[in-house]
Amino acid sequence: MKSLKSRFELSILNIIIKMYSIKRAEHFAPEKIKSIQRLRLQKLLKHTLSNSEFYRSYYKSRGITINDIYDVHLKDLPIINKKIMMEHFDQFVCDKALKRFELENFIADAYTQGQKYKGLYEVIHTSGSSGTVGIFVYGPNDWATLKALTITRVAKPKISLFHKTKLAYIGLIHGHYAGISLTQDAPKLFFDFLPIDVNEKLEQVLLKLNDFQPESLSGYSSLIHMLAEEQLNGNLSINPKRVMCSANALTPGMHSVIKSAFGIDPINFYAASESIGMASPCDSHGTIHLFNDWHCFEFVDNDYNVVIPGSPGNLILTNLYNYTQPLIRYQMNDEIMLKTNRCECSWPFPEIEEIAGREEEFLWFERADGSRDNIHPSLMVEFMVPGLERFQIIQTGKNKLLMKAIIRDDIENVIPNIQNMMRAILNTKDFSETVRFDIEIVDEIKNDPVTGKFKLIIPYKV
Template structure:
């Protein structure tokens, strides 16, 4: 039934592209009110949270969205077990699942997709989606392609691959499903391994579609520019981090006939928006998310996730609306997204070559009992990994597992010559000048 559900969503979402702006806003409002009422009635956290803020059930039909209190990652972490109608979902069970099931295609209780991320905050968060909600995400993801067809193609991915990360989870989700038929072949490249080690196989594979983190794809473009790589993808989809203008231009200079796509997503909502060349800008999926764009932050309501409702959630992303009102789609048009950039630590590896550890590999770091962390580079041969530890877990075991995970990262990158210390701290405070938390300090 999963494939049929995806097809149903696909045609339903396709109709929305032809709606008027007024009709899209009405649809968004309708979906928001439905979700809000469900959260109040079925999700213990929201009933308590709204009641304590003087909000009654009778007010939900008309209360302006901006009068509802906002939530953030810290609130979700502190009240995790109360965010679900299904009371078998607990933080401890999710952490045990992630620890014992690193394969991104595995499901919690055989029915929930689990995504984990620290994002740019350093605080570890967990986000769950039902299979039906996952089907919705797959359907709306077809908007990334200007000429989506059912033709079988070869797909390649470069990014973090050894855990329940958003991008690889979506990339592999067709496997063992009817839609796997449309994967003529697929290739996965771990960004935490030397990229050079994949070039021969990638030349042999010749992907039609290349997906991954912009920094990784830019590295491939550099090898293409040097004549070491020789591939000609029809489409390149970038996601997971900002696609900077100079990087996009470099990709276009290298692959002139390739369509460059920028997909906007977060762990809290894997479907947020897209920028395509034919769209001449980025559009937010107003039929899937309700974004309140403010000067210093963005507030997200995920309109399709009823497993773990996210209502008025504070994102650190800063969006700037486009002044162009004559858009191709009836959605909110965006000029740019800021506030997501992370520094990239470079080290000298075992071969004396300069190489990097991708920020998302650090952001997606997971060890049960580690509540918060920060990567501090000292020089090109050493770093300190600061951790805030849950008091419920044995410290020695946590530190040992953290060291093992970091050693695994370094081994894959041929950086076992790089030294590091694991430092337990009481808290990790924001930068004194900016007031913002830094996941990576260099």
């Protein structure tokens, strides 16, 4: 039974109230945004140290207690990462109703797709480019804040009681993934929604889009680019007023093709499972702005020294609206460069030059009839099986695939589950007869010796 508080937090009224507040902040001075950010950080720290056993112990071992939250600086707090979070998950979260084992089973159950855990919590999973499996939970009010943020600053629909914005999304749709979870939960009062799966046959995709005629088109950058090429080739005929790209890199070449096809600049929306609403371009100049009223963004080098604008740095993220699973000084795998000059638009938020670290390669295989097709990298980025701790995908031959896997426990059950999930992925493209899949159980997966970075997907090089 949902409480009155939960019912309100999940309501459209709560979202609309938050949208008004979020819109107002766009006209504040940068100094006021920083003041709001500081107050929200203090409030989050107070809540976290009162409710998370992990943070309380982790900070105490470094001499930081709840009495220090008004004096401590963000840089004085210890950095965490996905591995630390997942190893201590049950003590990490601020809600005792959340248990890692139960959440993993919830995610693995196909019948829970599109549902909230216990009817309240939005559960997102990913391995990301790090190969380490992560679970991210948003409580009702956290999720309402995120929806209000993305509707107000990214989707920007024309609000009308007499017309719903037609929104189409293309990506992974069968699972608890960030993109589909957010878009399918868009308020029905504002949106008419069409989901399209990444593995659906292209002819069907084009047929659906031509029939639906979306006003807003959202999805993985690589898939939006593919649709743009089909539009230029005359196979697709749609006229979206807003095109939103996320998940993987939007290159200048892809941007140019999308603009040529649809006549508008695509929006390079910066999102991750850790926060599905971190940054978006302004309408005035197309400069990507970081939403620092609801996040703290730090950029550091490999030795954790702060980098100056104009130099690339690794992102350390603090999510200021997730009170269910607080991420405070959480190390991301994205490399970002702050701009050296201010954008001339009215937004008070800081600007970034570019986002790196989000480009994974496609895996190409041959079918029994000799035709070739690919597996979209998102299927590997979002690969998750309970008990699978970390993995790497290596194409060892033209039609050979190897997964190096670190398994937490219960190997006898985890391995068949991995095989079944990979078989299902291969079946969608008719690769089951020709592609051989093997699993190698390892204790460690090393970074690339040349770049020093981890590669989730290593395609076959002839």
